[in-house]
Amino acid sequence: MRIALLQVNTAPGDFSGNVALIANQARKALALAGRPLLCVVPSGALAGFPWDGMTRREGFYNLCHEAGHRLAAALLEGPELLMGLPSENGIYYVLLKDGHMGLVPRTPAGMLRLKGHSMYVPEEDWTSAAQAMSGYVADAVLDMTPRRFMPEEQVAYEAECANIARLWNRPVLSVKLWGATDALILSGGSCAFSPSGEITARAPLFEDAIITFDLEQPGDVQHVSPLPAREESLFCACVTGIRDYARKCGLSHIVLGLSGGMDSAIVACMAAEALGSEQVSALLMPSQWSSEHSLTDAETLVRNLGISSHTVAIQAIMKAFSSALALPLQGLPSPTTEGVDMVTENIQPRIRGTLLMALANHTGAFVLGTGNKSENAVGYCTLYGDTVGALEPIGDIYKTEVYTVARWYNANKGREIIPENIFTKAPSAELHPGQKDEDSLPPYEILDEILRQLFEEQRSPKDIQVEGCDQATLNSVLRKIEIAEFKRHQMAPCLRLSRCTLGYEWVMPASARILCC
Numbered sequence: 001m002r003i004a005l006l007q008v009n010t011a012p013g014d015f016s017g018n019v020a021l022i023a024n025q026a027r028k029a030l031a032l033a034g035r036p037l038l039c040v041v042p043s044g045a046l047a048g049f050p051w052d053g054m055t056r057r058e059g060f061y062n063l064c065h066e067a068g069h070r071l072a073a074a075l076l077e078g079p080e081l082l083m084g085l086p087s088e089n090g091i092y093y094v095l096l097k098d099g100h101m102g103l104v105p106r107t108p109a110g111m112l113r114l115k116g117h118s119m120y121v122p123e124e125d126w127t128s129a130a131q132a133m134s135g136y137v138a139d140a141v142l143d144m145t146p147r148r149f150m151p152e153e154q155v156a157y158e159a160e161c162a163n164i165a166r167l168w169n170r171p172v173l174s175v176k177l178w179g180a181t182d183a184l185i186l187s188g189g190s191c192a193f194s195p196s197g198e199i200t201a202r203a204p205l206f207e208d209a210i211i212t213f214d215l216e217q218p219g220d221v222q223h224v225s226p227l228p229a230r231e232e233s234l235f236c237a238c239v240t241g242i243r244d245y246a247r248k249c250g251l252s253h254i255v256l257g258l259s260g261g262m263d264s265a266i267v268a269c270m271a272a273e274a275l276g277s278e279q280v281s282a283l284l285m286p287s288q289w290s291s292e293h294s295l296t297d298a299e300t301l302v303r304n305l306g307i308s309s310h311t312v313a314i315q316a317i318m319k320a321f322s323s324a325l326a327l328p329l330q331g332l333p334s335p336t337t338e339g340v341d342m343v344t345e346n347i348q349p350r351i352r353g354t355l356l357m358a359l360a361n362h363t364g365a366f367v368l369g370t371g372n373k374s375e376n377a378v379g380y381c382t383l384y385g386d387t388v389g390a391l392e393p394i395g396d397i398y399k400t401e402v403y404t405v406a407r408w409y410n411a412n413k414g415r416e417i418i419p420e421n422i423f424t425k426a427p428s429a430e431l432h433p434g435q436k437d438e439d440s441l442p443p444y445e446i447l448d449e450i451l452r453q454l455f456e457e458q459r460s461p462k463d464i465q466v467e468g469c470d471q472a473t474l475n476s477v478l479r480k481i482e483i484a485e486f487k488r489h490q491m492a493p494c495l496r497l498s499r500c501t502l503g504y505e506w507v508m509p510a511s512a513r514i515l516c517c
């Protein structure tokens with residue numbers, strides 16, 4: 001039996017669009033094969049993933065079923081297609097053949113009988129899969145379960161597939177969705193393994209693809225796309241997240257603020273890659289505290305990317321705010337940081353956030369936030385200021401890794417898109433003259449290692465050990481994480497790129513004091 005795995009990017013609830021997309025991909029697979037074959041799409045592809053929230057819509061499961069019949073009619077002339085549809089009791093499997101949709105019974109052990117072949121379709125982890133296979137004879141293992149993207153996860157997943165293939169002496173096939181839904185990223189990477197555990201096919205990440213497998217000749221090697229390095233996969237994941245957010249929400253233009261720093265620079269590059277430079281507008285908003293190089297670096301980046309930009313100086317607006325607040329604040333003590341008025345510090349980013357939202361509202365665009373994971377974790381950001389936006393592409397990337405992704409980007413482009421000065425100058429929010437991030441935070445190399453051990457490694461605060469970090473610094477960082485939780489409750493969603501994304505795996509009550517107990 002010849003099998004074609006269809007790697008597709010569908011949208012939640014867009015049944016008409018998903019029917020057309022899957023049908024086109026199936027017809028393309030048939031044309032490439034030139035002979036009868038069974039096409040397979042990931043479970044839930046027709047409904048779009050994730051579909052959990054959509055089940056609150058009355059009649060959702062009926063809509064899924066009706067869409068299945070429409071897809072069957074669209075494939076009247078072939079090929080046959082296997083897919084999983086959501087129901088109140090979980091996934092059920094159907095075969096589309098000769099214009100009709102028929103149920104494929106699935107045994108309690110997870111077996112499907114198709115065209116004279118027995119296929120084991122796991123819906124849990126591989127451990128339970130191994131138990132289920134005990135005592136049964138299957139011709140192949142077929143994994144149709146959507147899996148979210150994380151860097152290097154593909155390597156670990158493929159190692160599991162290869163181990164199962166060798167253990168059972170059966171081919172293992174995996175068909176995956178790709179694309180983004182809000183913060184959720186799916187990468188694709190559909191693959192096939194021979195009974196000896198050798199990879200025989202791998203689809204590229206982050207694009208539509210078709211890979212084929214012949215059960216009668218399981219050792220035949222097809223095209224095996226190379227896996228990208230970590231920096232490339234992170235960049236591509238962010239580009240996919242931005243592009244699909246725009247496409248699936250019916251948006252076409254991006255607005256963002258360019259400060260002359262690295263965070264906004266790399267987000268601008270991702271935005272231009274996602275929608276095209278002509279669909280990206282940048283606002284440069286210098287204040288009296290902005291350095292000359294901040295403006296010139298931002299202007300250089302604008303030219304290199306070919307995006308549009310406007311410069312709006314905010315000194316006069318800041319003075320107007322200060323004048324308006326003079327009477328209400330008269331006689332009140334002013335919170336200060338190193339002698340600088342914190343109220344004035346926070347007005348600056350909030351003015352910028354207001355200007356960005358006004359421009360976006362006027363043009364029908366959406367604002368991209370530019371916060372990174374390190375700064376969001378410790379609250380080094382201003383609510384309703386630099387946190388405005390519909391989506392934060394790099395909110396799950398630590399500051400130190402933002403630089404490595406940016407280095408990869410310049411190298412991949414073969415020229416200096418992001419100016420070298422942005423790499424070499426000390427990070428600064430330019431909240432007051434001469435201000436640097438390290439005035440308020442430990443060096444990012446230390447901060448990021450603390451955060452990695454806390455979030456990704458799930459270490460207890462007492463077990464965190466970072467070279468060059470004393471106990472006072474560690475306690476200060478932990479305290480900042482705790483008191484910044486209320487900010488994270490109000491931030492735009494960030495693309496999920498790690499095992500512990502702020503706002504998803506890491507969600508605490510704003511009043512919790514679990515780290516500094």
